[in-house]
Each structure stands twice: as structure tokens, then as C-alpha cells.
Amino acid sequence: METRKHFMHCQIAGFSYHEGPLVFNELTVGTELTLVTEPDNKYDPNAVAVYYGNTKLGYLPADKNNIVHLLLEMGYDIFETRIQRIDPATHPENQIHIIIYIKRNEANRDMLEYCM
Template sequence: MLINQKRIIVILVLISVFLVACTPKYVLQDEIYSKVAGVTFENEDGVNRQELLSELSSGEELELRLEPENRYDKNAVEIYSSLGKIGYINRELAPYISTLINEDVRVDVVVSEITGGGPSLFYGCNIKISIYDKS
């Protein structure tokens, strides 16, 4: 019985080593800091993006989604928090980011800072975009 347990442990260790060796490793290639565009608009479902921004904090992970059917910009890239859509990648940066996403490049985005807020001030959102390369 003890020999079988040792064999199982050895097999599990070998599987773990194999999985680690086969997992792609990513190397940070570039970091871009930008502002989220369109933060003063309401979403299609009526949710106010300003309310969503008021709930966010630095370090929160965000998700990028392509919006090729956007009538204003075929390269539009939406930005979502766990609460909903907070805006877009700006128009100048969108073609680059959409190309990366289409090429399955790993692109991570986090909130770097929430700005503004308070009486008669709009919230803004600064983001950090990290672009990785497989090694």
C-alpha cells in the first residue's frame, strides 16, 4: 500500500512539472497609461457610467471587448468593470489595441486612478494597459 502511495505522489509531481513546463510564460512587452473615453455617457441599458466609476478603485481589473459594429469607430474597444461598461479605449489608441486583441496578444487592464468626483465634478478613470509577449 505504501509503495502505491509513493508511486501516486511521484506521478502527481511529474504531472505538475509537465504542466508548469507547458504553460506559456508571458513577458511584459509594454505598458501604456491612458484615460477612459466616454465616461460621461449612459450605457444602452440606462446605467450611468459616472455611478459605476464612483464605485471603482485603483488596482481593479478591467476587461476589454471589441465592438466592431460601433457606428462611429470600427476599431472601438469597450472597457468593462465587474459592475458594467465604463467607457472606451480612446480613438487614437483603439486601432492598436483592437489589433492586439484580434491577434490573441495578452492585454491586461487595471484602474490606475479614479479622478474628479465631488460636487459638480465628473469622475474620470485613468487606466494602465499591460501588453505581454509569449516567451
């Protein structure tokens, strides 16, 4: 049985407006990232920030954050997020693409069977 399942992939929105450019040279394909909800975000109550360690890289795009935000707010620790592609030659908003997996384990087995 798979230990994880592909959930989605996207670019990091707002990459050039946060600390991403400061750590760009440290980022590599496969680097693990962390997703953190920002329910008090004045622009988007469903905002999900993307972190590399303590460095905020940006956000999940608003059109892709609803389900991730909901599950994180409900306390599910089910996401594994990694850098999928780095393209330094393109516009900063498209330089970093990430992939989000759902981790398969006993704690979320029932939820996964229901959703997938």
C-alpha cells in the same frame, strides 16, 4: 523576467455617457478591467470598450485603439488593464485613467519579441 510590460495609459473616453458614473464609487486604483472590441460600432470600427465586470465604462480613445483592437481581434489574450488614477474633482471624461500592460507568457513570447 518581468511578467508584464507597460504598453500604454489613457483616460476612459465617453465615461460620462455610459454606465461608469453608476459604479464610480465601486472603482478603486488597481481595479482590473476588461477590453472588448466592438467591430460593428457605427462611430469607430476599431472601437475597444472598457468594462468593469458587466458594466461598460466607456472606450479607449480613438487615437489609441488601433493596435489593441487588432491584437484582440486576432485572438491574443495579452492585455492586463487596471485603473491607474481616479480624480473625482475633475471633468467626468478625465476622472478615470487606466494603464494597459502586455502580459508576458509562453503563448505570446514570440509576438512580444517581434513587437518589442
